[in-house]
Amino acid sequence: MNASPVQAENVAKHFGRTRALDGCSFSLPEGSVTGLVGPNGAGKSTLLSLIAGLAKPTSGEITVHGTAVHGRMHPDVSLLTQKRPLYDQFTVREMMRAGAAMNDRWSSARADEVLDLLAGVDKDAKVRTLSAGARTQVAIAFALGRLPKVLLLDEPLSDLDPLARDETLRIVMTDVAERGTTVLLSSHLLTDLGDVCDHLLLLDEGRVQVAGDIDGILDEHRVVVGPAGLDLETDGVVVDSSHTSRQTTALVRGGGVPEGFQATHPDLEALVMGYLRASRTRKLVRAQ
Numbered sequence: 001m002n003a004s005p006v007q008a009e010n011v012a013k014h015f016g017r018t019r020a021l022d023g024c025s026f027s028l029p030e031g032s033v034t035g036l037v038g039p040n041g042a043g044k045s046t047l048l049s050l051i052a053g054l055a056k057p058t059s060g061e062i063t064v065h066g067t068a069v070h071g072r073m074h075p076d077v078s079l080l081t082q083k084r085p086l087y088d089q090f091t092v093r094e095m096m097r098a099g100a101a102m103n104d105r106w107s108s109a110r111a112d113e114v115l116d117l118l119a120g121v122d123k124d125a126k127v128r129t130l131s132a133g134a135r136t137q138v139a140i141a142f143a144l145g146r147l148p149k150v151l152l153l154d155e156p157l158s159d160l161d162p163l164a165r166d167e168t169l170r171i172v173m174t175d176v177a178e179r180g181t182t183v184l185l186s187s188h189l190l191t192d193l194g195d196v197c198d199h200l201l202l203l204d205e206g207r208v209q210v211a212g213d214i215d216g217i218l219d220e221h222r223v224v225v226g227p228a229g230l231d232l233e234t235d236g237v238v239v240d241s242s243h244t245s246r247q248t249t250a251l252v253r254g255g256g257v258p259e260g261f262q263a264t265h266p267d268l269e270a271l272v273m274g275y276l277r278a279s280r281t282r283k284l285v286r287a288q
């Protein structure tokens with residue numbers, strides 16, 4: 001059996017007393033596009049940097065295609081962070097030449113192909129003169145020029161206008177379709193995730209809350225609505241609930257439909273929002 005493109009076994013990463021990650025286990029299927037979500041400080045960027053080999057876990061192990069990463073950059077992995085690893089004084093063309101010089105496995109044809117698909121990028125412009133969005137797109141071309149098998153994207157779309165965002169996502173999805181690339185995409189933009197992701201990894205306070213195939217996850221959850229005052233008796237887990245003078249609404253994981261309540265399956269946005277609200281409530285209660 002082929003090893004998973006990315007597997008995490010009981011991974012923890014501590015910065016002094018801060019537990020950025022704790023007991024994280026999951027695996028990403030080959031060719032999947034996984035949305036990495038969670039509130040600010042949940043550990044998303046830390047996880048991506050561990051997979052990319054930029055830092056070592058405090059304990060546990062991450063493997064990429066069966067090989068332990070442990071603080072070494074894996075040739076199969078490209079990471080694009082918000083910091084965009086570009087040289088300001090280079091032109092876009094020179095930047096791609098630098099990519100060829102820095103990477104054993106580099107395809108100038110692929111980098112050019114990606115740049116040609118991006119309407120806003122002038123190859124002779126200096127990187128420092130580009131808009132934030134165009135810089136992100138050049139960084140995507142740089143990341144894909146390495147012909148990665150695993151592409152890690154840390155909130156890459158936040159500074160792109162809707163058209164450029166669409167264009168960039170299309171390029172990433174073409175890579176998935178044509179090369180079977182496995183993608184882990186961290187984003188707070190739930191609509192973008194809904195458009196492209198087939199898997200979800202939801203972190204909160206460094207722990208995996210939900211992981212797996214999105215259809216299966218949505219199927220496992222219900223939004224239940226019932227009259228105010230009626231007990232929400234369920235053998236499932238109440239992830240989040242809210243009450244008005246007229247009704248009770250809750251996101252429930254597993255179990256049957258509570259008596260007197262009406263149930264529907266959530267969409268991705270409602271599911272993630274439920275977990276984010278629950279996380280905020282837990283923190284507020286702890287702070288009191």
Ligand SMILES: Nc1ncnc2c1ncn2[C@@H]1O[C@H](COP(=O)(O)OP(=O)(O)OP(=O)(O)O)[C@@H](O)[C@H]1O
Pocket residue numbers: 015018019020038039040041042043044045046047
């Ligand atoms: N180098 C570091 N030194 C100390 N603490 C750190 C370091 N990197 C991250 N942390 C802490 O680890 C926790 C997780 O941070 P991380 O940046 O991974 O979260 P995130 O989910 O990416 O957040 P955001 O959505 O805001 O980008 C936070 O409490 C953060 O302050």
